[in-house]
Amino acid sequence: MTRVGVVALNTFREAVRDRVLYNLVFFALVMMAAAILVGQISIGIEQIVIISLGLSAISIIGLLIAVFIGVGLVSKEIDKRTLYALLAKPLRRWEFLAGKFAGLVLTLTVNTAAMAAGLFLALYYVKHSLQRADLVVLVAVYFILLKLALVVALAMLFSCFTSPLLAILFTAGLYVAGLFVHAMRGLQGGLMSPALAAVLRAVSYVLPNFENFDVMGAAAHGRAIPGALIAQNTAYAALYCALTLGVAAAIFSQRNLK
Amino acid sequence: MTEAAIEIENLTKDYPYGFLQLKKKRSLEGLTMQVQTGEVFGFLGPNGAGKSTTIKLLMRLIFPTAGTARILGKPISDIAMHRRIGYLPEQPYFYDYLTAAEVLDYFARFHDFSAEERRARVERTLKKVGLETAGRIQLRKYSKGMLQRVGLAQAILHDPEVVVLDEPMSGLDPVGRREVRDIILELKKQGKTVLFSTHILSDAEMLCDRVGVIVGGKLQGVGAPGELVGMKAQGMEILFEVAGGEEIPEVKNNLLALSARTGDRYRLQVEESALYTAIEELKAAGARILSVTQVKPSLEEYFMHLVATDRAQAAAVEVSAK
Numbered sequence: 001m002t003r004v005g006v007v008a009l010n011t012f013r014e015a016v017r018d019r020v021l022y023n024l025v026f027f028a029l030v031m032m033a034a035a036i037l038v039g040q041i042s043i044g045i046e047q048i049v050i051i052s053l054g055l056s057a058i059s060i061i062g063l064l065i066a067v068f069i070g071v072g073l074v075s076k077e078i079d080k081r082t083l084y085a086l087l088a089k090p091l092r093r094w095e096f097l098a099g100k101f102a103g104l105v106l107t108l109t110v111n112t113a114a115m116a117a118g119l120f121l122a123l124y125y126v127k128h129s130l131q132r133a134d135l136v137v138l139v140a141v142y143f144i145l146l147k148l149a150l151v152v153a154l155a156m157l158f159s160c161f162t163s164p165l166l167a168i169l170f171t172a173g174l175y176v177a178g179l180f181v182h183a184m185r186g187l188q189g190g191l192m193s194p195a196l197a198a199v200l201r202a203v204s205y206v207l208p209n210f211e212n213f214d215v216m217g218a219a220a221h222g223r224a225i226p227g228a229l230i231a232q233n234t235a236y237a238a239l240y241c242a243l244t245l246g247v248a249a250a251i252f253s254q255r256n257l258k
Numbered sequence: 259m260t261e262a263a264i265e266i267e268n269l270t271k272d273y274p275y276g277f278l279q280l281k282k283k284r285s286l287e288g289l290t291m292q293v294q295t296g297e298v299f300g301f302l303g304p305n306g307a308g309k310s311t312t313i314k315l316l317m318r319l320i321f322p323t324a325g326t327a328r329i330l331g332k333p334i335s336d337i338a339m340h341r342r343i344g345y346l347p348e349q350p351y352f353y354d355y356l357t358a359a360e361v362l363d364y365f366a367r368f369h370d371f372s373a374e375e376r377r378a379r380v381e382r383t384l385k386k387v388g389l390e391t392a393g394r395i396q397l398r399k400y401s402k403g404m405l406q407r408v409g410l411a412q413a414i415l416h417d418p419e420v421v422v423l424d425e426p427m428s429g430l431d432p433v434g435r436r437e438v439r440d441i442i443l444e445l446k447k448q449g450k451t452v453l454f455s456t457h458i459l460s461d462a463e464m465l466c467d468r469v470g471v472i473v474g475g476k477l478q479g480v481g482a483p484g485e486l487v488g489m490k491a492q493g494m495e496i497l498f499e500v501a502g503g504e505e506i507p508e509v510k511n512n513l514l515a516l517s518a519r520t521g522d523r524y525r526l527q528v529e530e531s532a533l534y535t536a537i538e539e540l541k542a543a544g545a546r547i548l549s550v551t552q553v554k555p556s557l558e559e560y561f562m563h564l565v566a567t568d569r570a571q572a573a574a575v576e577v578s579a580k
Contacts (some may be wrong), residue, residue: 003368006367010353080351085345085365085413088340089365090337090341091337174261200330
C-alpha cells in the first residue's frame with residue numbers, strides 16, 4: 001500500500017474511533033421525524049420538502065465535519081506531537097498531507113453515502129415508490145461531496161500556517177464568500193467605483209465557486225442535471241483541491257515543528 | 259578507521275520571535291561533530307542547551323539556518339535514508355485511539371513489510387520493551403512510562419542502523435531505565451549506532467563510548483567520558499570500618515575527623531603521596547581497610563563547571579550590554 005494510503009486509512013480509523021460517524025444517528029432521527037411529519041401535513045409537496053431537508057442536512061453536517069476535523073487534521077498532530085515520530089519515517093510531508101486529506105474525504109464519503117441512503121428511505125416512506133427521476137438526488141449528493149472535499153482542502157491549507165481558530169474562521173469566511181461569486185461577477189460600476197468592481201470581479205475568479213455545486217432546487221423538483229455540469233464540477237473540484245493542497249504542501253514542507 | 263554514521267557540520271539554528279518575527283534567538287551555534295558507526299554517543303546538556311534542537315534538525319522536523327548534516331553518508335532530506343534510522347521523540351505521544359500493537363503496525367507499514375512480518379516484528383518488539391501484556395490496550399490508558407516504551411519500540415521496530423533517542427530515560431521508573439539501558443547496550447552489541455540525549459549523567463557515563471557536552475547552543479567538548487573530564491586523579495579514597503563499630507581513640511593527624519562516616523563505614527580522601535602512611539596509621543589504630551580507589555573528577559563536575567562558566571559569561575554579556 002502506498003504511504004499516502006497508509007495515512008489515509010489511519011485517518012479514517014481515527015474518525016470512526018472518535019465516533020465522528022455518530023452524527024448519522026442525528027441525521028436518521030431528523031429524517032424519520034420529517035418523513036412522519038411531512039406525510040401528515042403536506043399534500044403534493046412531500047418530495048420537495050423531504051429532498052430539500054435531506055440535502056440541507058447532508059450539506060450542513062458534512063460542512064461541520066469538513067471544517068472542524070479538516071482544521072484539526074494537521075494542527076492536532078502538531079499540538080499533540082504525534083507527527084514527530086511519523087515524519088522521521090520514510091514519509092514526505094506532502095504525502096502526509098495527501099493521506100490526511102484522502103482519509104477525511106473517505107470518511108465524508110462513507111458518511112454522506114449513509115445519509116443519502118437515509119434520505120432515499122425517507123423518500124420511499126412518503127412516496128411509497130422511487131422513480132428513475134429520483135436519481136438526480138444522487139447527483140446533488142455527489143456535488144455536496146465535491147464541495148466538502150474542497151472545504152477540507154481549504155481547512156488544511158489554513159491550518160498549515162495559522163492557529164486552529166483562525167483556520168476555522170478563514171475556511172468558513174471563504175465558504176460564505178464562495179456562495180456569492182456570481183453576484184460579485186455581476187457587480188456594475190454604477191454601484192461602486194469601476195476599479196473596485198473590477199477588483200471584486202477578479203477576486204471572484206480566484207475564490208472557490210461553491211454556487212456551482214448547489215443543485216438542490218433541480219433535485220427537489222426532479223429536473224435532470226446536464227452531464228456537462230457534472231463533468232465541469234468534477235474537474236473544477238479536482239483542480240481546485242490539487243492547487244490548494246499543492247500550496248498547503250509547499251507551506252507545510254518549510255514549516256518548523258517546534 | 260571507522261566511518262562516521264552521523265556527520266554534522268556547522269549546524270546553526272535561529273528561531274525568530276517578536277510580533278513581526280524579526281528578532282532572532284540563536285538556539286544552536288555552528289555545531290560540528292561526528293558520531294562514528296557502531297558507537298553509543300551521549301549528547302549531554304542542561305534543559306534548553308540545544309540537544310533537542312540538534313536532534314530535530316537531524317530528523318528534519320525543523321530546518322537549519324545554516325550548516326548541513328548527513329546520516330549514513332546521505333543528506334538528511336534523503337527519504338530512503340529514513341528507512342535506516344529510528345527516532346524516539348522527547349516525551350513521545352501517539353494516537354491514543356490505537357493500541358500499542360496497532361501503532362507499531364501503522365509505523366511498520368511505512369517500511370513495506372509483509373503483513374506476516376509486521377505481525378512478527380510488532381510482537382517481538384513489544385516483548386523487548388516489556389509491553390507484551392499491554393499491547394492490546396488503547397494508548398489513552400497508558401502511563402507516561404508506558405508511552406515512552408512504545409516510543410522506543412517504534413524507534414527500533416524496523417531494525418535501523420542508526421537510532422536517535424531524545425531523552426529516552428525521561429519518565430521511566432528505575433526498572434524502566436534499567437530496561438532502556440539494556441536495550442541500548444544490546445543495540446551496541448548488534449553494531450548499531452546510537453545517539454541519545456540526556457541530562458542524566460550517570461546514564462551517559464555508564465553507556466557511552468563518547469559524549470558531547472552542549473551548553474547554551476555551543477558544543478563545549480567531545481570525547482570519551484574519562485578523557486573529557488581529565489585522567490589525572492584528584493586523590494585516593496580509603497574505605498574502612500572499625501570492628502564492632504567502636505570509635506578509634508587515637509589516630510595521628512586526626513585522620514578520623516577528616517573521614518566521612520556512613521553507618522559503620524568511613525571514607526577518607528587523601529593525597530596519593532600520603533596514601534600508604536594513612537593506611538598504616540589506620541591499621542595501627544585497629545581499622546579494617548575495605549577498599550582503596552582513585553578519585554577522579556566526575557562527568558557531573560565537568561558538566562557543572564561548563565554550565566557555571568556559560569552562565570557567568572551570559573551574565574557578563576548582560577552587564578556589559580547595560
